[in-house]
Amino acid sequence: MARLTIDRVSKNFGNYRALDTVSMEVRDGEFLAVLGPSGCGKTTLLRQVAGFDQVDDGEIRIGDTVVSDTRRHVPPEHRRVGIVFQSYALWPHMSVFDNVAYGLKVAGVKDPERTRRVKEALTLVGLETFAERRPGLLSGGQRQRVALARCLVTEPSLVLLDEPLANLDVHLRAAMEDEFARFHERTATTMIYITHDQAEAMALADRIAVMDRGRLLQLATPSDLFRQPANETVARFIGEGMVLPVEVGAADSEGRCQGRIQGLEVSLRASPLQKAGHAKVCLRARDLAIAGPGEAGLGAHIVRTVYQGGFFRLEASLVRAPDVTVHLEVPEPFHHGPGDIVDIAVHDGWVLPATTES
Amino acid sequence: MSGSAAKAMRGGDLTLLWGLVVLVAILSILPLARLVIEGIAPGGAVSSGVIGSVLSDPTTWTAVRNSLVTTLGGTVLAVVIGSIVACFVALTDMRARNAFVFCFVLPLMIAPQVTALAWLQVTGPSSALLKMLGLAPPLGTRNPLYSAEGIILLLGIQYAPLVFLTLRAGLRALPKELIEAGLAAGAGKLTVLRTIILPLMTPPLVAGIALCFVSSLGNFGIPAFLGIPANYLVLPTLIYQRLAGLGPGVLSEVAVLSTLIGVIAMAGIILQDVMLRRRDFRITTTSTAARPFELRGWRLPSEILLWGLVLLILVVPLAGLLATSLVPSYGVPLNAATATFENYDYVMFDHAGSRRAFANSFGLSAAAALVIVVVSVPLAYFLVWRRSRMLRLLNLAAELPYALPGVVLAIAAILIFLKPLPVLGISLYNTIWIIFFCYVARFLVLGLRPVASGYHQLDRTLEEAAQVAGAGLIRRLVTIILPLVAPAATAGALLVFLTAFNELTVSALLWSSGNETLGVVVFSFEQGGDSTYAAALAVLTVIVTLALMLSTLLFARKLPQGVLPWRD
Numbered sequence: 001m002a003r004l005t006i007d008r009v010s011k012n013f014g015n016y017r018a019l020d021t022v023s024m025e026v027r028d029g030e031f032l033a034v035l036g037p038s039g040c041g042k043t044t045l046l047r048q049v050a051g052f053d054q055v056d057d058g059e060i061r062i063g064d065t066v067v068s069d070t071r072r073h074v075p076p077e078h079r080r081v082g083i084v085f086q087s088y089a090l091w092p093h094m095s096v097f098d099n100v101a102y103g104l105k106v107a108g109v110k111d112p113e114r115t116r117r118v119k120e121a122l123t124l125v126g127l128e129t130f131a132e133r134r135p136g137l138l139s140g141g142q143r144q145r146v147a148l149a150r151c152l153v154t155e156p157s158l159v160l161l162d163e164p165l166a167n168l169d170v171h172l173r174a175a176m177e178d179e180f181a182r183f184h185e186r187t188a189t190t191m192i193y194i195t196h197d198q199a200e201a202m203a204l205a206d207r208i209a210v211m212d213r214g215r216l217l218q219l220a221t222p223s224d225l226f227r228q229p230a231n232e233t234v235a236r237f238i239g240e241g242m243v244l245p246v247e248v249g250a251a252d253s254e255g256r257c258q259g260r261i262q263g264l265e266v267s268l269r270a271s272p273l274q275k276a277g278h279a280k281v282c283l284r285a286r287d288l289a290i291a292g293p294g295e296a297g298l299g300a301h302i303v304r305t306v307y308q309g310g311f312f313r314l315e316a317s318l319v320r321a322p323d324v325t326v327h328l329e330v331p332e333p334f335h336h337g338p339g340d341i342v343d344i345a346v347h348d349g350w351v352l353p354a355t356t357e358s
Numbered sequence: 359m360s361g362s363a364a365k366a367m368r369g370g371d372l373t374l375l376w377g378l379v380v381l382v383a384i385l386s387i388l389p390l391a392r393l394v395i396e397g398i399a400p401g402g403a404v405s406s407g408v409i410g411s412v413l414s415d416p417t418t419w420t421a422v423r424n425s426l427v428t429t430l431g432g433t434v435l436a437v438v439i440g441s442i443v444a445c446f447v448a449l450t451d452m453r454a455r456n457a458f459v460f461c462f463v464l465p466l467m468i469a470p471q472v473t474a475l476a477w478l479q480v481t482g483p484s485s486a487l488l489k490m491l492g493l494a495p496p497l498g499t500r501n502p503l504y505s506a507e508g509i510i511l512l513l514g515i516q517y518a519p520l521v522f523l524t525l526r527a528g529l530r531a532l533p534k535e536l537i538e539a540g541l542a543a544g545a546g547k548l549t550v551l552r553t554i555i556l557p558l559m560t561p562p563l564v565a566g567i568a569l570c571f572v573s574s575l576g577n578f579g580i581p582a583f584l585g586i587p588a589n590y591l592v593l594p595t596l597i598y599q600r601l602a603g604l605g606p607g608v609l610s611e612v613a614v615l616s617t618l619i620g621v622i623a624m625a626g627i628i629l630q631d632v633m634l635r636r637r638d639f640r641i642t643t644t645s646t647a648a649r650p651f652e653l654r655g656w657r658l659p660s661e662i663l664l665w666g667l668v669l670l671i672l673v674v675p676l677a678g679l680l681a682t683s684l685v686p687s688y689g690v691p692l693n694a695a696t697a698t699f700e701n702y703d704y705v706m707f708d709h710a711g712s713r714r715a716f717a718n719s720f721g722l723s724a725a726a727a728l729v730i731v732v733v734s735v736p737l738a739y740f741l742v743w744r745r746s747r748m749l750r751l752l753n754l755a756a757e758l759p760y761a762l763p764g765v766v767l768a769i770a771a772i773l774i775f776l777k778p779l780p781v782l783g784i785s786l787y788n789t790i791w792i793i794f795f796c797y798v799a800r801f802l803v804l805g806l807r808p809v810a811s812g813y814h815q816l817d818r819t820l821e822e823a824a825q826v827a828g829a830g831l832i833r834r835l836v837t838i839i840l841p842l843v844a845p846a847a848t849a850g851a852l853l854v855f856l857t858a859f860n861e862l863t864v865s866a867l868l869w870s871s872g873n874e875t876l877g878v879v880v881f882s883f884e885q886g887g888d889s890t891y892a893a894a895l896a897v898l899t900v901i902v903t904l905a906l907m908l909s910t911l912l913f914a915r916k917l918p919q920g921v922l923p924w925r926d
């Protein structure tokens with residue numbers, strides 16, 4: 001178990017800046033998910049932590065030890081981190097048992113102890129009866145679990161997981177998610193879990209780091225991330241947020257303020273420091289509804305309705321600003337179709353703090 | 359990026375890498391540098407006297423002309439045969455492709471001197487085979503192969519597989535859409551072949567031509583067997599004669615001659631580069647290769663023709679060789695009454711030199727194969743997975759001794775080892791170790807290439823997983839990487855073994871009494887007129903070669919495609 005500190009780390013591939021002054025602090029025993037679109041630098045970040053590459057700038061500390069900076073570089077074999085690769089990377093020429101035992105052998109752990117610990121690790125992942133199999137004969141989920149056992153058997157201070165569930169089908173995914181959660185509860189190991197699946201990150205993580213184009217955009221609990229995104233990119237990326245321009249008044253100490261979206265008066269959440277003026281608001285689909293009788297709303301043309309079982313997903317463009325589209329869920333029965341005009345009520349929203357984001 | 363990869367290496371890794379760098383430098387850069395220095399400063403003093411006298415000697419230019427004539431002729435023939443066969447194998451639906459490829463590529467794996475010897479047994483007035491069939495020309499007739507045309511014919515046959523292999527690799531990478539687009543545009547099959555396929559095949563074809571040119575230029579076995587009796591000398595045989603006749607005294611002179619060969623070879627390689635730079639041949643799509651041309655009614659005739667070719671270039675000469683090896687003395691016709699195994703008996707058990715040669719060739723080839731694999735596994739690790747500019751240069755250096763003709767390396771080795779080694783005070787000259795040095799230097803790349811393609815197929819995370827488990831580089835190499843690249847390494851070792859086992863060029867210049875190789879003994883039997891013994895020994899080497907080639911089929915499925923030349 002260990003704290004991980006990533007301090008203003010940058011990494012270039014030629015002219016391409018794959019990591020741009022990324023800083024984050026992972027607490028001891030924390031389960032941190034790193035979330036971001038493909039190519040945003042998640043794997044690159046992990047490889048810096050594991051020590052496969054040398055950072056171009058910044059510093060990485062595990063516990064109190066500096067493992068990477070521009071001059072020092074502790075090689076991966078001396079970092080005592082565990083890693084589970086997206087491709088599992090099980091050694092095909094060794095049995096499941098030997099795969100798991102490898103790290104102990106390298107560490108010089110002798111036999112009764114070694115066998116005991118390998119058996120324990122295999123029991124933990126429910127594979128004790130598969131010890132003598134070759135990895136080639138296992139199913140995807142079983143391979144995943146062997147990779148996990150192999151990574152955990154040496155009790156690393158820090159466990160890195162690179163999209164460990166990406167290759168599994170939906171059902172297996174859910175089962176493995178449970179397993180990860182239980183496992184983390186039991187061992188309280190510090191874990192960094194890379195994924196591009198929001199639901200997975202939300203379900204598992206204590207906190208989520210959102211990355212985009214090599215930069216860290218926000219590091220927060222799942223609920224904060226959803227309710228209070230730090231900027232427009234996070235707002236749009238997480239939970240399909242809609243971002244609209246708004247005129248706000250100054251927020252009170254509770255963080256409530258009045259706003260006006262395309263002429264519609266709404267009550268919004270904001271940072272208590274929010275000043276009056278132009279701003280942007282993040283709306284969620286669940287914040288919107290078809291306006292009830294007598295309720296004020298935004299007039300909108302329906303663009304599309306998609307039936308999704310029990311409700312429709314409705315996409316509409318505002319009458320007063322046709323380039324702005326919103327989407328919301330409306331329950332059955334719903335008799336309008338494309339071209340019709342409806343009034344959309346706004347029940348809640350989060351005023352995005354003014355940022356320097358370009 | 360390369361910089362940071364290098365920085366990421368620490369202590370042990372760096373020691374290993376520098377060890378490999380020094381080793382490759384000793385094997386490749388040192389000999390060539392030594393050769394060039396000898397040309398500039400013969401015997402240690404700067405002078406242009408030797409260069410002048412060699413270059414003003416008419417024999418030099420006769421040999422250069424002969425070399426060019428036979429090399430170019432042989433290359434043209436090889437290109438014609440090789441590319442026709444490649445088109446059939448890669449583009450049509452001919453049957454029994456694997457067996458055909460195996461047979462067609464076989465001449466490449468058989469030693470050139472054995473090829474030469476075998477052909478001589480088919481055409482001369484004393485041919486046991488012709489006598490058996492009653493077709494032998496009258497005694498006293500000159501064997502028509504003792505001529506420039508003979509050399510050209512055999513070089514063409516020997517190296518047609520080289521053109522075939524490079525072209526087939528190119529055809530395999532050709533996406534079928536390109537061909538289908540042509541057919542869809544209304545072009546006939548032959549038009550598509552002429553206007554789309556062949557133009558796109560320029561790079562592999564040119565590469566094949568260059569390879570063929572350099573190999574023919576450096577070939578010693580064929581002009582030695584066919585040219586020396588007719589006093590038709592090419593550069594490698596001229597060097598051999600000078601050195602054999604006069605000993606190390608003429609070293610500076612032969613150094614100039616071998617530099618000359620080196621320069622001609624380089625000119626060929628550079629010309630290839632220039633030709634390919636002029637046009638854009640990049641193929642943009644990636645998809646499975648096509649075998650688009652159904653032969654239909656032409657299938658059987660084509661197959662008969664192709665197998666006829668195999669009969670002509672493989673079966674007939676080997677039959678001639680076999681026939682000669684079974685008669686009691688050269689010129690006796692082979693029949694039930696005359697057939698005998700005495701020649702085999704003699705070369706295997708009675709003749710001390712050939713018995714030693716078996717041991718020497720086996721030992722040298724096995725040791726070279728082992729050393730090369732041991733070097734190749736870590737070397738390819740750095741070349742493939744830790745790419746950097748320095749490593750690219752290292753790769754080039756490792757290729758050089760094989761790219762240049764064998765005589766070049768052999769003469770360079772004499773220059774290096776003639777005097778006792780500094781510090782150690784041991785002399786390798788006139789020992790088996792000088793041959794061993796040349797084998798390792800020359801054939802390193804034969805082992806390295808398959809191992810490198812093995813690495814390319816390997817998921818790097820397998821190594822990284824071991825790294826985070828705490829395993830150091832050496833341990834990872836032994837416990838993780840070696841088992842995973844083992845099939846490719848075995849294939850590499852076999853290629854090295856087979857090539858070294860059939861080698862003559864280097865050992866003809868470097869052998870000493872007690873250190874003969876099989877190639878040398880076959881050569882001296884033939885030169886001494888003992889064709890029957892030469893034939894018996896040659897048949898034995900062919901059998902060993904064939905057996906080893908066939909043994910690879912047992913694990914061929916585990917290998918990256920293209921590692922074994924004789925597999926389709």
Ligand SMILES: Nc1ncnc2c1ncn2[C@@H]1O[C@H](COP(=O)(O)OP(=O)(O)OP(=O)(O)O)[C@@H](O)[C@H]1O
Nearest residue numbers: 013016018036037038039040041042043044045196
């Ligand atoms: N070794 C490398 N050399 C050059 N560019 C690289 C290298 N490794 C990664 N990159 C580039 O850096 C960027 C980030 O890559 P990275 O693998 O970290 O993305 P990722 O967030 O893990 O994406 P994914 O979700 O698709 O796995 C990509 O644009 C990639 O092309």
Ligand SMILES: [Mg+2]
Nearest residue numbers: 042043044162
């Ligand atoms: Mg990734």
